[in-house]
Amino acid sequence: MPELPEVEHLRLTLVPRLLGRSFSAARVHRRDVIIGPQDPPGGFSRSRRRRRPRGLSPGSLLVGATIRDLHRTGKQLAIVAEDGRAVCIHLGMSGQLRWRESESPYRRAEHEHLTWRLDDGSRLIFRDPRRFGGVWLFDSLADLQARRWSGLGPDAMTITADQLLAALAGSHRPLKAALLDQSVIAGVGNIYADEALFAARLSPLRSAADVRPAEASVLVRAIQTIMQASIASGGSTLRDYVDGNGRLGTNQSRFAVYGRAGDRCFACGRALRALQVAQRTTVMCSGCQD
DNA sequence: CACCACCCCTGGACGC
């Protein structure tokens, strides 16, 4: 569920908490959520992931280093230290990254897999009940970008219509399947794919290669407008998503189609239709989208 | 190569 807007809002809430601070300690409560730094690019597959990560030391979790920057590409976040080392965090479906004040009494809650202590006594906690997410360790941001982010397409917030069009060219799968493919465009998930396609009046079933330049422009604008609005309202919270301060998002109240199958289309009044595209529940308006 | 079905995981909703 955390897609680009949730991760970006999370990043914005963590920047003032983390930049310039340093980690004084890290506690790993569940080893298999952590991958690297010498493990294969992209991490282990599910079965192999159970293996104990090699090279896991307090240093590789950035302990002792000052935090210089928080990066985001698509749905992934990176904490970058002054000395260049980087930790990549992917929230998956249910992941949370939460900062807690020093005075709050801390008792580890369920599914909290990794806890950092900061030099001012506050804490940064990675929690992920479903464990679709993970934490990847790299010796440098360049290494992270080369080994983990190189397969990602342009970020959804900055992609141009020409770039999207080029990525769609020659592909005959449904347009929505292409939008969900992170190598085509990074950051779009099931919710914002449906919302953007509705706003752009394009059917999720359209063949990707059939999208015309003018339609790609409208679609890119729709994606970016919708995502920008969501970032501003703290992201969408359906179940698990909270920002760095533990606050819920409110953007879910603006959904036009997602989760509204059977309800009336706000534009034309027809009942919204639910279908499956690329193994994902998809909601669309047959009257408006084509 | 392109595409797709399947699987990982947990908790919440729902039916009986």
Added chain:
DNA sequence: TGCGTCCAGGGGTGGT
């Protein structure tokens, strides 16, 4: 109340 079943979905893997 309790138990079973289904569903949510990001993304890696392996099959077609």
